[in-house]
Amino acid sequence: MKEEQIKIFLEEIFKIMPNYKQKVMTPPIFDGKKLSFLQHISIVILNDHEPLTLNQLSELNNVTKQQMSKVVESLTNLELVKREIDPNNRRQILLSLSEKGKDFIKKIRKEHFEVLKSTLKKYSEEELTSINQHIKAIGEILSSK
Numbered sequence: 001m002k003e004e005q006i007k008i009f010l011e012e013i014f015k016i017m018p019n020y021k022q023k024v025m026t027p028p029i030f031d032g033k034k035l036s037f038l039q040h041i042s043i044v045i046l047n048d049h050e051p052l053t054l055n056q057l058s059e060l061n062n063v064t065k066q067q068m069s070k071v072v073e074s075l076t077n078l079e080l081v082k083r084e085i086d087p088n089n090r091r092q093i094l095l096s097l098s099e100k101g102k103d104f105i106k107k108i109r110k111e112h113f114e115v116l117k118s119t120l121k122k123y124s125e126e127e128l129t130s131i132n133q134h135i136k137a138i139g140e141i142l143s144s145k
Contacts, residue, residue: 013138023115028108030078038063038071043080043097047105051084051094080104 027040035043038061045060046052052060058068072095075081080101086092097105120128 013142024112028104028111030080030104033078036071038067039075042068042071042075043101043105046081046095046097047102050096051086052096053086053092053094057095075101 025040027035027037042057042061045057054065054068054072058065061068072081076083079098081095082098083093083095086094
């Protein structure tokens with residue numbers, strides 16, 4: 001019985017992924033340029049976990065260091081990400097969002113909030129609390145190893 005419930009859970013996750021990617025994780029436009037999915041997710045990760053090394057960011061994105069290096073270079077050129085020498089290890093570079101990057105993330109999150117607000121307003125406060133508890137549990141499940 002439990003295995004059947006796990007299969008259902010997995011199938012439901014697979015069903016929502018395309019809609020989540022399309023509605024929430026659609027790469028935004030910055031200065032007239034559409035960011036790639038990897039650029040978008042990288043600034044989201046940096047917003048939540050900065051500062052990070054290139055290795056840490058590539059691990060969180062599940063891509064090679066070489067791929068991540070190109071993405072970071074492009075985000076640095078757009079002035080969304082800044083590089084600083086780690087004061088504890090001068091051979092290491094730390095990545096974080098620039099002020100422009102932080103402002104951009106705030107703008108994106110506000111836009112996502114507005115999109116979801118119109119969709120979720122049909123639910124009661126109790127239902128939203130339950131949804132949030134379940135989303136948090138799903139996040140914990142997916143982040144465990």
